[in-house]
Amino acid sequence: MTQSFHPPQRILLGPGPSDVSPRVLEAMGRPTIGHLDPVFVAMMDELKCLLQYAFRTRNELTLPVSAPGSAGMETAFVNLVEPGDSVIVCQNGVFGLRMQENVERCGATAVIVKDEWGQPVDPNKLEDTLKAHPEARTVAFVQSETSTGVESDTRALVEIAHKHDCLAIVDAVTALGGTPVETDDWKIDAIYAGSQKCLSCTPGLAPVSFSEAAAERIRKRRHKVQSWFLDLNLVMAYWGQGAKRSYHHTAPINALYGLHEALVILEEEGIEHAWARHRRNHTALRDGLEAMGLRFLVEPAHRLPQLNAVRVPEGVDEAAVRAALLNDYGIEIGAGLGPLAGKIWRIGLMGHASNQRNVYILLSALEHILGRQGVALERGVALAAAQKRYAQDS
Amino acid sequence: MTQSFHPPQRILLGPGPSDVSPRVLEAMGRPTIGHLDPVFVAMMDELKCLLQYAFRTRNELTLPVSAPGSAGMETAFVNLVEPGDSVIVCQNGVFGLRMQENVERCGATAVIVKDEWGQPVDPNKLEDTLKAHPEARTVAFVQSETSTGVESDTRALVEIAHKHDCLAIVDAVTALGGTPVETDDWKIDAIYAGSQKCLSCTPGLAPVSFSEAAAERIRKRRHKVQSWFLDLNLVMAYWGQGAKRSYHHTAPINALYGLHEALVILEEEGIEHAWARHRRNHTALRDGLEAMGLRFLVEPAHRLPQLNAVRVPEGVDEAAVRAALLNDYGIEIGAGLGPLAGKIWRIGLMGHASNQRNVYILLSALEHILGRQGVALERGVALAAAQKRYAQDS
Numbered sequence A, B: 001m002t003q004s005f006h007p008p009q010r011i012l013l014g015p016g017p018s019d020v021s022p023r024v025l026e027a028m029g030r031p032t033i034g035h036l037d038p039v040f041v042a043m044m045d046e047l048k049c050l051l052q053y054a055f056r057t058r059n060e061l062t063l064p065v066s067a068p069g070s071a072g073m074e075t076a077f078v079n080l081v082e083p084g085d086s087v088i089v090c091q092n093g094v095f096g097l098r099m100q101e102n103v104e105r106c107g108a109t110a111v112i113v114k115d116e117w118g119q120p121v122d123p124n125k126l127e128d129t130l131k132a133h134p135e136a137r138t139v140a141f142v143q144s145e146t147s148t149g150v151e152s153d154t155r156a157l158v159e160i161a162h163k164h165d166c167l168a169i170v171d172a173v174t175a176l177g178g179t180p181v182e183t184d185d186w187k188i189d190a191i192y193a194g195s196q197k198c199l200s201c202t203p204g205l206a207p208v209s210f211s212e213a214a215a216e217r218i219r220k221r222r223h224k225v226q227s228w229f230l231d232l233n234l235v236m237a238y239w240g241q242g243a244k245r246s247y248h249h250t251a252p253i254n255a256l257y258g259l260h261e262a263l264v265i266l267e268e269e270g271i272e273h274a275w276a277r278h279r280r281n282h283t284a285l286r287d288g289l290e291a292m293g294l295r296f297l298v299e300p301a302h303r304l305p306q307l308n309a310v311r312v313p314e315g316v317d318e319a320a321v322r323a324a325l326l327n328d329y330g331i332e333i334g335a336g337l338g339p340l341a342g343k344i345w346r347i348g349l350m351g352h353a354s355n356q357r358n359v360y361i362l363l364s365a366l367e368h369i370l371g372r373q374g375v376a377l378e379r380g381v382a383l384a385a386a387q388k389r390y391a392q393d394s
Helices: A022-028 A038-055 A069-080 A094-105 A123-132 A154-163 A212-219 A232-239 A253-269 A271-291 A318-329 A356-372 A381-393 B022-028 B038-055 B069-080 B094-105 B123-132 B154-163 B212-219 B232-239 B253-269 B271-291 B318-329 B356-372 B381-393
Strands: A061-065 A086-091 A109-114 A138-142 A167-171 A190-192 A206-210 A307-311 A344-348 B061-065 B086-091 B109-114 B138-142 B167-171 B190-192 B206-210 B307-311 B344-348
Touching: A022 A253, A022 B022, A038 A061, A038 A206, A038 A253, A061 A069, A061 A232, A069 A094, A069 A138, A069 A167, A069 A190, A069 A206, A069 A212, A086 A094, A086 A123, A094 A109, A094 A138, A094 A167, A109 A123, A123 A138, A123 A154, A138 A154, A154 A167, A167 A212, A206 A212, A212 A232, A253 A271, A253 B253, A271 A307, A271 A356, A271 A381, A318 A344, A318 A356, A356 A381, B022 B253, B038 B061, B038 B206, B038 B253, B061 B069, B061 B232, B069 B094, B069 B138, B069 B167, B069 B190, B069 B206, B069 B212, B086 B094, B086 B123, B094 B109, B094 B138, B094 B167, B109 B123, B123 B138, B123 B154, B138 B154, B154 B167, B167 B212, B206 B212, B212 B232, B253 B271, B271 B307, B271 B356, B271 B381, B318 B344, B318 B356, B356 B381
Parallel strands: A086 A109, A086 A138, A138 A167, A167 A190, B086 B109, B086 B138, B138 B167, B167 B190
Antiparallel strands: A061 A206, A190 A206, A307 A344, B061 B206, B190 B206, B307 B344
């Protein structure tokens, strides 16, 4: 007979999921009610407002897709791209590759703008590509590359897209709630995120928001959206107006309780304060890691404070370090992906997990484990550097 | 400032979600761990075995899709259907219509076998249609039509499909855990369900299972699966072998804790006992409803015990009855859909909610509310009929 599952208590400092607040976990355990219950429908309206707050938008078409971040990406592409379209896809990591997969599976052509992994998207390359491809209707890029910890300049890239009459699709999976995302101010047309990064909800939901221009394109499509489940024309009949709501699919009720609570917490803190907190903890972690002699993959100007990609020192067994962190300390950090596999660690300080305690625990544990692996370190130097930074920043 | 959301305590006797056991809710509130954590990966292996138990199958390709039942349906179609295919779709309710949408959005042709809403799929019509369409490669039908409460004969329909060299896709969303689903014995090729019906987990996950013949067709596809998120070739890299697991999308960790616990409960009870319980409570409810003079939409031989479609009596305001049940008693039942809107109620006795207490509460409340609406009823007659049935069956 199978036994109930009791997970260990981890500290989640990888690329996501991040630690979830007990308040969110508690909310998810509240009694399930129906997806058409008037009380639930009122909660959905609140949730929509809270998502507008997080995305900094007034977009009517703002809602959580009932599936993980990857489905948020797919929602953007299947709704905005039609067969035969040309889509400019900027690639500087795993998620740009996935965008290309999405475009091609929509029967469209992906024109690739390539940058090195660890570099931001180069606006000049995008501009040149758009000049060479006047037929393009859409530009897609990743604001916050979870595979490398690099941030691209969304405002600049969207501006270039618009100059060439393209709509801009922005991947903000790791950004939302941790670093500025200004959907309206930057004039983003379609944006998607994940629940399990800086919002610190459990994985499984993908907040999305679409501008009026994007909504207009969706309404005027020549072909039906290839996914019935992700067709926003249908989804909106459920998430749209309170009174006229009609059944599309059964919403993931308890997961939405959790996201609601996660966003209530964000609103209580104030989103600018959350951004500042992510930056403050990153800076202290950075000083500690650098005091240990570790080096970042990404140049300072383009680093995501919530996702620290750190080079594995020569001669260190990177998988053994991650295993020791997990087994001896219950701390999860992430490995490198693709060409960066074995070369970097990805240390997340996201959402609820971005706090001073975790910075100290991680630095102490890492120093101890690297020392055991024969890396010569002056004991306590990392912690001292982080403490000094906190003192300076307070 | 937005306040935390505290749902009321309902009794969910509609077409799903059904009441969720406190054990499942508690499991969902346990600490989130990483989707690549070895402890989580071991839980996934258990979950797969538990799903094989529920589906009565040894199919290797058995897993929970990270999205609601509708995405389970879409998983079956986008993986098994290729552009230009002919697919026979049996329609006798809402979900057959949705199957047609799925087929057409795959660039295939849907050949429709129509039966009245409330009737099961007619095997003779399917056979005739297959004779007229030798080009068809796939047959799809709904075993348990949630919009009407009718059960079709899966064993017979799959046999006919195979005789004509078609694979059979079966919708068992409302069936799984409530009425027999014999995936291997009936030689089903692709089957999907929902977490929120007779499994009594929260909504948001879609258990699926594919036969070796179906897996073979997926491996040999001429076109890529149009959905990246639902492409089983990719999903299996994550749900496949314990050691070689690779990242596809971030699994909905806490929702999977809940499904694991719901299936542990099913295994503890024993699935045949769960089927018998659903039948026993249905029979008592039926006797009570009939004693009140209410009539079923579906003939006895084809009724789903877990979903009772009851005709609204002449002159009764059906929406007012549902509102009174919800507001005065906290009981949710479902309305009719499509051509049955306003004509039936859908009373679910699913999973954790299929129990004697709920039968008594619903009959008492309904008798009281119908009496207020002027339906002449001898007081207590419904309850007495149900009690008598329980006494006979015990």
